[in-house]
Amino acid sequence: MSDTVIRSIRQFARPVFAAHRRAVAGLAAWSLLEMVPALVSGRLVAAALDRGFLAGAPGTGVLLLLAYGVAMLAGTLAVRQAMPHTAVLVESLRDALVRMVVGASLRRAVYGDEVADAATVSRITRQAETVRQTTAGLLMTVRGVVFGVIAAVAGLFSLDPLLALVAAPAVLAAAALLILLSRLLRRRYRRLLQTQEALAEEAAACLSGVRDVVTCGAWRTAGAGLRRRVDDEAEATVSSARAGTGRIGVIALGGRLPFVVILLASPWLVSRQILTPGTLVGALTYLLNGLDPALRALVQTIGNRGLELTVTLHRLIDHAAAAVSLPSGRKRPGGAEIALRGLTFAYGEHAKPVFSGLDLRIADGEHLAVVGPSGIGKSTLALLIGGVVPPRSGTVTLGGVPVGELDEPALRSMVALVPQESYVFAGALRENLAYLRPSVTDAELDEAVAAMGLSDTVRRAGGYDAETPAALSQGERQLITLARVYLSEARIVLLDEATCHLDPVSEARVEEAFAARPGTLIVVAHRISSAMRARRILLVEESGLAEGTHDVLVHRSPGYAELVGHWAPAARVP
């Protein structure tokens, strides 16, 4: 495994084990108890024969066999008791893994070039689920295998060190063979996964563009491409299965070879009284009931599931490790002035730039409206100012510090970007409203709720500690989101059509409240009334930026006059 993968596993697994010490201790304790039947089996069988049935004391023999039965019952109980501890660890590991990988995907989608589409999410979910299921199975099996092998070898040693001397080298040789084989299997399985994904991608591309494929008469080419992928996958499946047959050798070497050797030597060993008949049967019990099933489980479960787990985990972690890192600066802004200098931005390497060489300065405390035709780049400008997307060239500075060099939490608490979509989650109203500043007092909540016009909604819900109603209107959801930001410590608030579901009166109330709140207010306006309330209006056009007050722009800018013409009917809505 690469260093990155090992580092990433430590990064997500260590806190899980640290946070669940009780589960780890519980699992270890029950696992030790689970080992008891395997440890005592051969000894009890040997004693039952030598001191019981063969010594003319069948009662003693029966009692010793009964003791073996009790040990087996205790072992079964231990397996059952270990399960909840395993579940706690596995579920937490899965959550940590999903958080790490999904977080990485989101970072890539926001800061990098990856599109976080449904296919990416579904692939990650599927792979994380595979990791969860295989980890659960593996944790249970690995314990059985490790303790089974230790118990069998220790039991053999306690019967006669000579027996352990025969079994131990064979077990070590089997383990070495399994390690070598695992490398080959891992390579082949990884190739199998790659071919499966390539096939899924090719099939999805062909199916989504089937009309174009047929229209262009390209179905032969498309079919040939698909067939190639199917053949690749079939070939990878066969070669993976072929490599898997080598695992029989592991069982033969570790489980069967010591059994055959001891069995062949048994007439000599017993006749020379090196071993008693009971010891011989006890040894075979250790080999057949302990070592052989443990090795089978090792090969079948760990060989298959372990392989699946390592390859899938590797791919998930590679995906996460390759993610674009968050702005990781340490600097704090030296004020709240926003400055854009020579800013150029495009959504892709070959996409047409949304902005080229843009310069803009917004002083602390300004109330600015951003207007312009649809698709011109108003939301993109808000994302750039909020440090959500980095410029391709040029700089965006907050308080004199380039956004990328700012301490991320400081940036997020200083700038609040409210989009059109409102995020209201399940839980008490107070949790929703105070999410960005949990220390708010009831008096502050009252003030914010009144300023946003939410008092009726809160009263109907039953107060701040009542559950947030599930059936809220789009407008109420927007108001809750807005109140949350109003209550936050954000010095710069960007409303990107965040009032689109409000009627003009509510919208005016909200904007006036935000304008009266200390700090900068930038509104991506969708009504003329919003623009008219601002002290400065920024018009984004193909040709660049124009700015001024409403009266100035309406006379000087044909683009602005045209927008006002579009908006005029909406402005008359009461």
Ligand SMILES: Nc1ncnc2c1ncn2[C@@H]1O[C@H](COP(=O)(O)OP(=O)(O)OP(=O)(O)O)[C@@H](O)[C@H]1O
């Ligand atoms: N995630 C994205 N990936 C690729 N292109 C995008 C993305 N988001 C926006 N664009 C494109 O960038 C340009 C500017 O979009 P933006 O959403 O900033 O415009 P807007 O002025 O806010 O539009 P509207 O008023 O309709 O919301 C548009 O051509 C849009 O198609």
